Amino acid sequence: MLSVIHVTNGHALKIHRSSRTHFPAGVATMALHHLLLTPPHPFSFSPPLLPLLTPFSSSTHRSISLLTTTNPRPKLYSTALRPTHALLQTLDSGSVPSESALGDFSQWLRKNGAVGSSPPPVKPSFVPEGLGLVAQRDLPRNEVVVEVPKKLWIDADTVAASAIGRVCGGLKPWVAISLFLLREKAMGDASPWRPYLDILPRQTDSTIFWSEEELLEIQGTQLLSTTIGVKEYVKSEFDQVEDAIIVRYKDLFPSTITFLDFLWAFGILRSRAFPRLRGENLALIPLADLINHSDAITSGDPSWEIKGKGLFSRELIFSLRTPVPVKSGEQVYIQFDLSKSNAELALDYGFIESRSDRQAYTLTLEISESDPFYGDKLDIAESNGLGETAYFDIVLGGSLPPQMLPYLRLVALGGTDAFLLESIFRNSVWGHLELPVSRANEETICRVVRYACKSALSSYRTTIQEDEELINGGNLDRRLRIAVGVRAGEKKVLNQIEDIFRERELELDGLEYYQERRLKDLGLTGEQGEIIFWESR
């Protein structure tokens, strides 16, 4: 899968395109295993998938055909019920429940004590983003808007206490909760969760739900590789659980559960679980999960907490606050996650932002196993918190991650510079790598990175200019807007990286390298860098 660029000193520097959201066959399982098990981390979605130097591969196309949902998007609105908000009219109505379903849900919440004070500060309502929470009076900053008792959460405890609890014991929480949701859904009226399940969208605009045609709009992007990787991961989890649980305990699962059902459940959990309620703590919190995201909320502080209530604080409740004052009739919003890139927002939630620091590209660098200095380089990388593969997220307008240049220099190290790999330098080598090592080494990294960027840029179907014309023209379908925004953002970051290394290449003659620094330290160079000779009589 990896593209290998041969460098002059006889060993190979592997560099390939990747994304924080890429999943190669080999590491997909591991990386994705953490997907819902760990809190979001910039690198939790990082493994490489598509080689940087090859165009969109045919195997990728096969993966898309295999995994793309072909579900027609159902229309749930009658014309009469269609909301009048301008944006809502352009929303795919398949993602919005009926008014009667919303009424039943509100009643269910009241019955189960989930609305808090009376009258409730917010009301679940139709909003441009589907459903949302609308203020019923002026709300000051930090006012609690929703309190949901634990008995209404859907988490591992809910599954354990249910009829399928005894067969879900060893499953990952997200897999167990997915099976629970699908079984309860199939039970219809017999399920106490029906009012909640009925208001969940059939799909979001997450790229995991895009058609093959829609995915073509992100051809060449890291987002596409990630999306395919995620779907492959969900498929592999489904295949396992299908044999081990669904078929084996047929009596517990009276209706067929398909991969697309399972993917729906995955998408629901991914888009609705609050960031710290993932992994082992994964939970769906009905009502609170109707809160939408706004980029106008710039504080990263979580707007919620779990606290004890009732006699001796025994009952746990999920409490959601408004991070800013909200006027009556306006929607309450929170900030979902400041650290997510547009690709992550698109994958998890199905929207993106225009802020430049959401536009990112992940370079994946690797120490080749065929490198004659593989062992030494790996040892040095590991001593500095990196590994055989390292992922570097580069943000539009931001500088290169501090460890990227030393790692690049390490990977490219060889020839007459290889002495730095000897064990006597082990404690100081990283310090040396933080500065240019030699002209040959610095030239190699510039050449390789520039080549990698150009190759990546050549795999997109459109130019930045074409994308910008589309964006400025307006009237784009929501998914196309996401596609165009993400592909334009990736290309801008790639151009930025290319520019950095082009400029550096022009400065190669003016840089100070290891040998000059060393001579200087020993007092063997003059003011102008000339070498001082001693003549013996």
Ligand SMILES: C[S@@+](CC[C@H](N)C(=O)[O-])C[C@H]1O[C@@H](n2cnc3c(N)ncnc32)[C@H](O)[C@@H]1O
């Ligand atoms: C936690 S749920 C919020 C409730 C959701 N609107 C619904 O109808 O059930 C997150 C989902 O809401 C939608 N959403 C939230 N904030 C959004 C925004 N700023 N722009 C577009 N869609 C948004 C996306 O579909 C996202 O996956």
